[in-house]
Amino acid sequence: LTWASRRFNHAEKCLQDIPAVGGPNLPFFSYFGAIHFLVRANKIISDGYSEYKGSSFKIAQFNRWLVFVTDPALNEELRKAPEDQMSSPAALHQYDQGLYTMGFGLDGMLYYIEVLRDQLLRHVNPSPAMLYDEMQASFQGFIPQNTEWTPIPALSTSLKLFLRMSNRAFVGAPLCSNSEYLDLVTEFMNNVFKGASFYNCLPAFVRPILARWLDLVNPCLDRAVRLLTPIYATRVAELEAAGKAEWAGASDDLLSCLVASHYSAARDVRELARILLVVNLAAVHTVSQSFTSVLFLLASRPAWQAELRAEAAAALAHGYTRDALARLRKLDSFVQESLRFNGLGALASTKLALTDFALSNGTVIPKGTLVSAPLRALHLDDEVYPDGASFQPWRFVRAEGEAAPRQSLASTSPTYLPFGHGKPACPGRFFAALELKMVTAYLVLNYDLKLEGDATEVPPVSWFITARVPNYKASVLVRRRQEKA
Numbered sequence: 001l002t003w004a005s006r007r008f009n010h011a012e013k014c015l016q017d018i019p020a021v022g023g024p025n026l027p028f029f030s031y032f033g034a035i036h037f038l039v040r041a042n043k044i045i046s047d048g049y050s051e052y053k054g055s056s057f058k059i060a061q062f063n064r065w066l067v068f069v070t071d072p073a074l075n076e077e078l079r080k081a082p083e084d085q086m087s088s089p090a091a092l093h094q095y096d097q098g099l100y101t102m103g104f105g106l107d108g109m110l111y112y113i114e115v116l117r118d119q120l121l122r123h124v125n126p127s128p129a130m131l132y133d134e135m136q137a138s139f140q141g142f143i144p145q146n147t148e149w150t151p152i153p154a155l156s157t158s159l160k161l162f163l164r165m166s167n168r169a170f171v172g173a174p175l176c177s178n179s180e181y182l183d184l185v186t187e188f189m190n191n192v193f194k195g196a197s198f199y200n201c202l203p204a205f206v207r208p209i210l211a212r213w214l215d216l217v218n219p220c221l222d223r224a225v226r227l228l229t230p231i232y233a234t235r236v237a238e239l240e241a242a243g244k245a246e247w248a249g250a251s252d253d254l255l256s257c258l259v260a261s262h263y264s265a266a267r268d269v270r271e272l273a274r275i276l277l278v279v280n281l282a283a284v285h286t287v288s289q290s291f292t293s294v295l296f297l298l299a300s301r302p303a304w305q306a307e308l309r310a311e312a313a314a315a316l317a318h319g320y321t322r323d324a325l326a327r328l329r330k331l332d333s334f335v336q337e338s339l340r341f342n343g344l345g346a347l348a349s350t351k352l353a354l355t356d357f358a359l360s361n362g363t364v365i366p367k368g369t370l371v372s373a374p375l376r377a378l379h380l381d382d383e384v385y386p387d388g389a390s391f392q393p394w395r396f397v398r399a400e401g402e403a404a405p406r407q408s409l410a411s412t413s414p415t416y417l418p419f420g421h422g423k424p425a426c427p428g429r430f431f432a433a434l435e436l437k438m439v440t441a442y443l444v445l446n447y448d449l450k451l452e453g454d455a456t457e458v459p460p461v462s463w464f465i466t467a468r469v470p471n472y473k474a475s476v477l478v479r480r481r482q483e484k485a
C-alpha cells in the first residue's frame, strides 16, 4: 500500500523525502501521527524544530500533511509566493471551516480579507482620544472600583473590555456598548470556534448534509442586519450631505470607512454585517488573550507594575496622544516580550498550497498541503533570543538615539512572528498595539494588581491542539489606586 500510495498519490510522492515527526512517514499509518498531534502538538513541533532546524519536517493531519520549513531562506520564498499559489486566507478558511461557520466559500474569504486588509492598513485610524472614552467607560463597567483587593476573572473580563473598545473603532458609539449587539458578536465568534472544531472532525461528505439543519450563520446575520440598518442609513445620509471629500466622519471607524469606500460590499448591509463579524473574529480573542497574559505577568510582580507606572505617569501626563504613547518604550517592550514568550500558539504564517509550489532546493509542496512556521519553537530558541525560555520584560528596550534599529510591538520579522510576517502579516496589528498599550498604561496608572494567594507564578496555560490559551479560570486581584500616579 505504501509503495502504491507513493507511486500514484501525487502529494505523498512529492513529500516522501521530508522526514515525518510525531508518527510514521507512511501513508495510512500517518493517522497515528495525526492522533498524536491532537494531544501533543506543541511538543511534536518543538521536537521537529530541534531535530531538523535549517531544513524541513512534516506532521500528519487526518487528510493531509502539515509541512514546516525551518530554513530561513526557503521560508522567505514561501512568504514571497504569489497568493494564488500559497494562500493564508485559504488556510484560515480551511481551519475555520468557513463555508459552514461563516457562510462563504473561498472566493468570499479572499474578498473579505482583501477588503479588511485595505481598510485596516490604509484607512481605519481611530483616535486615541475616542478610544480613551470607551476604555474608561469599560473599566468603570467591568472592573470593581473598590480600594480593597477584589478578584476579577482575568480572561472573561479582558474579553468584555476589548470587545467593547474594539467595536468603538469598528461601528462607533452607541452600538459598541449595546448589549444586544455585543451578545450577538460573542455568539457569532463562539459559533465559529465551536463549529470549526465540530466540522473538522466530520468526513467532508457529511458536512454539507449536516449544514442543511445546522445553520450557524444566518440567524446571527439577520440580527446584525437589523441592528446595523439604521446606523448604516445615517452614515450614508451624512456622506451624501457632506460629499465624499468633505465627510468628517469618514475615518472615525471601520463602518464609516467602508461606507465611503468603492467596494460593492459597502452597498449592502448584509455584506457589511459579514465584514464586521469577521473582523471581530480576527480582533477580539487575539487581543484579549494577549492582554490576559500581560495581566498575569504584571500581577505576578509589583516591581514591574511600578516601573511601567512611572514611565506611563511621565509620558501620559498631558493625555493619551499618539506621540505620548510612542514614548512608552518599556511598556512596548513588556507587551512585545509577552507576545514572544507567550504568543497565541505553536504555529504562525500558515498557508495552503493552492497549486504545486517548487522551492529552490527542489522540494515541491503539492497542492492541498498546509505549510507553517514553528512560531513557539523559534521564539524560545536560545540562538534566536538569548535565554529565550525566560521572560525578560525589558528585552526590547532601546535607549533614545541608540544605533540598533528599534523593533516595536507591531513590527514583524522572520524571527518575530506573533503577527506573522510578509504580505499577509496581520493588518490589525497597529490597532492591536494601540489598544494593548492604552489599556496596559491605564491599568497600571489606576490600579494595583496581584495574583490569588500572592503567587509569583503565572497560572498554568491550556493547550487546544496548537492554540495556547492563558488560564481561563484564574482571577487577578485588583485594587483602585488612591494616590494619583
Ligand code: HEM
Pocket: 088, 089, 092, 113, 116, 117, 120, 279, 282, 283, 284, 286, 287, 290, 344, 348, 349, 350, 417, 418, 419, 420, 421, 423, 424, 425, 426, 427, 428, 429, 431, 432
Ligand atoms: C495581539 C493581537 C493580534 C495578534 C497576535 C494577531 C495575529 C495574527 C496573525 C498571526 C495573523 C496571520 C498572519 C499570517 O498569515 O501570516 C493574523 C491575521 C489577521 N488579523 Fe490579526 N492579530 C491580532 C489582532 C488583530 C486585530 C485587532 C485585527 C483587526 C482589527 C486583526 C485582523 C486580522 C486579519 C483581518 C487577518 C487576516 C489577514 C490575512 O489573512 O491576510 N488582527 N493576525
